[in-house]
Amino acid sequence: MTLRDALGWLLVGAAALYALVAVPTGGELTTMINGSIYASYAILALSLALIWGYAGILSFGQAAFFGLAGYVYAVAGLNLESTPLAAVIAVAAAAGFAALLGYFMFWGRISDVYLGVITLTVSLILYRFINQTAGEEWTIGAAPLGGFNGIPSTPILAPPGHPDEPFLPEQIYVLAVGALLACYVICKLAMATRFGRAVVAIRENEGRAELLGYDTRRYKLGIFTLGGAIAGVGGVLFANSVFVSPNMFSLQTNGQVIIWVIVGGLGTFAGPVIGCFLLMALSTWLGSLDAGPGFAVLDPNLVMGVVLTLCVLGLRQGLLPTALALGERLLAKARGTRGRGAAELGQPAEERP
Amino acid sequence: MSLLTVSDLAAGYGQIGILRDVALTVDKGEILGVLGHNGMGKSTLLKALSGAIPVTRGAIVFEGLDVAREPPFRRARRGLGYVPQGRQIFPALTVRENMEYAARAAAQPLEIVDDMIARFPRLTPILDRAGGVLSGGEQQILALARCLCGRPSLVLLDEPTEGIQPSIRDEIVETLLRLRRSLGLSILLVEQNVKFMGDLADRVLHMEKGRLSAAATPEIAAMA
Secondary structure, three states: OOHHHHHHHHHHHHHHHHHHHHHHHHOOHHHHHHHHHHHHHHHHHHHHHHHHHHOOOOOOOOHHHHHHHHHHHHHHHHHOOOHHHHHHHHHHHHHHHHHHHHHHHHHOOOOHHHHHHHHHHHHHHHHHHHHOOOOOOOEEOOEEOOHHHOEOOOOOOOOOOOOOOOOOHHHHHHHHHHHHHHHHHHHHHHHHOHHHHHHHHHHHOHHHHHHHOOOHHHHHHHHHHHHHHHHHHHHHHHHHHOOEOHHHHOHHHHHHHHHHHHHHOOOOOHHHHHHHHHHHHHHHHHHHOEOOOOOEOOOHHHHHHHHHHHHHHHOOOOHHHHHHHHHHHHHHHHHHHHHHHHHHHOOOHHHOO | OOOEEEEEEEEEEOOEEEEEEEEEEEOOOOEEEEEOOOOOOHHHHHHHHHOOOOEEEEEEEEOOEEOOOOOHHHHHHHOEEEEOOOOOOOOOOEHHHHHHHHHHHOOOOOHHHHHHHHHOHHHHHHOOOEHHHOOHHHHHHHHHHHHHOOOOOEEEEEOOOOOOOHHHHHHHHHHHHHHHHHHOOEEEEEEOOHHHHHHHOOEEEEEEOOEEOOOEOHHHHHHO
């Protein structure tokens, strides 16, 4: 493990400790609910960071798996006794749908921009479909799909065997942050395996990887399915933080997650999570500025657009890689200065206090 | 029976046909050279044989099996190695990782990487260096070693001397001849460098406008 890796894990550990211990101790309920929403969106960002940043697969419709898992969880939760079972079914459904979609895309040799278009189209089809399910005929068992309004009665997760004691918002917050941490570790571990390294090499040069003997379709399908499952985890947690609605599939959600990944730093896992938290917090703050009934001081979507444009123009690598590069440059400069200073005093740098 | 028998092969890029009526054979342990000027279809021939581009007609019988319609990864797993023009090293992976990556693709034990490092001593001091920062000659040696980590029985070698210094070129010749002796390796070599071809090839074919002409000895080819 390099010093940079060790420092990264240390910072992630510190952030997790703060989010899981300090925030629940002194935080307000609103902070916890917002934190749950941010964490579930951050898991969605992590799923795109995995498949786009590491496998080179730009899914413009990653929210399809997020929304699908949310809806499957709500429907299964309203029809089954056990919400944990519903959560498992929901994540499996998102992974299964990603596998099915991925099979047709990768075996059909669809790549690059076409893949982005297809995934976005699938997400928007789901959005349109769910939007028109307002009538009573769109009821699955005890779960009305609710059309534009979604399913406000989305059940809240409860401990296994205690369906009548759903988790409190504070507990959902801890669950969401814990799940974010678990997904982060899963992504890191996945990329450290042979499978992960093969995926990165396929991103670097797919044709070469195939000519060496790799069936690149299988690797891409594997990572795409894992990305779908992780997005599904985010969807289930979002459903528990708010409730499910067609907006989970919307163009705005799909666009936002791409902005988080680009702003945070493509090719990293922590970057998109940081990007998501920062931009969501900014968006929430802008929305809270009161300029009279029906008016906003600044439209959060407009600000997001400006942030993305500035980032693409000025910080092409994103926040985290730019900060790391800057830190390394400062460190190198400091080492150089110390080395020169020591040389001037006629003693090796290592011997100086 | 020949290791590779190509008959009536046609291939190209989309609607543009490049190769026509190509026929050749490579025997076990043989080094067959294909000479020709730029744009005559030499690299296209290797791409078609490796599966990098589809063939439109003809047969590629490798070890008794027609692989012309098989995807590239399956041909590679059957033992058809390919070292492309421009090397195509994975720039972010280290030298060792590049080689391990190829060994794993062919389900070879990782000991083969150390074996290849021993055969290409120039790689020893740069094992932990990223592929992208190597010189052209080092990349060429790595590309060759990486290909051999898959234990191919036939190596398709595309212009290995392009842009490398004479000392490395000589090293490649010596190593390839040694590998042929020790492993019984067969090579289909595409080159413009007549001297290199003369040092290596048992037989030389000439390619012009997508067609192969009759065989010539390296000496004859060198005089051409």
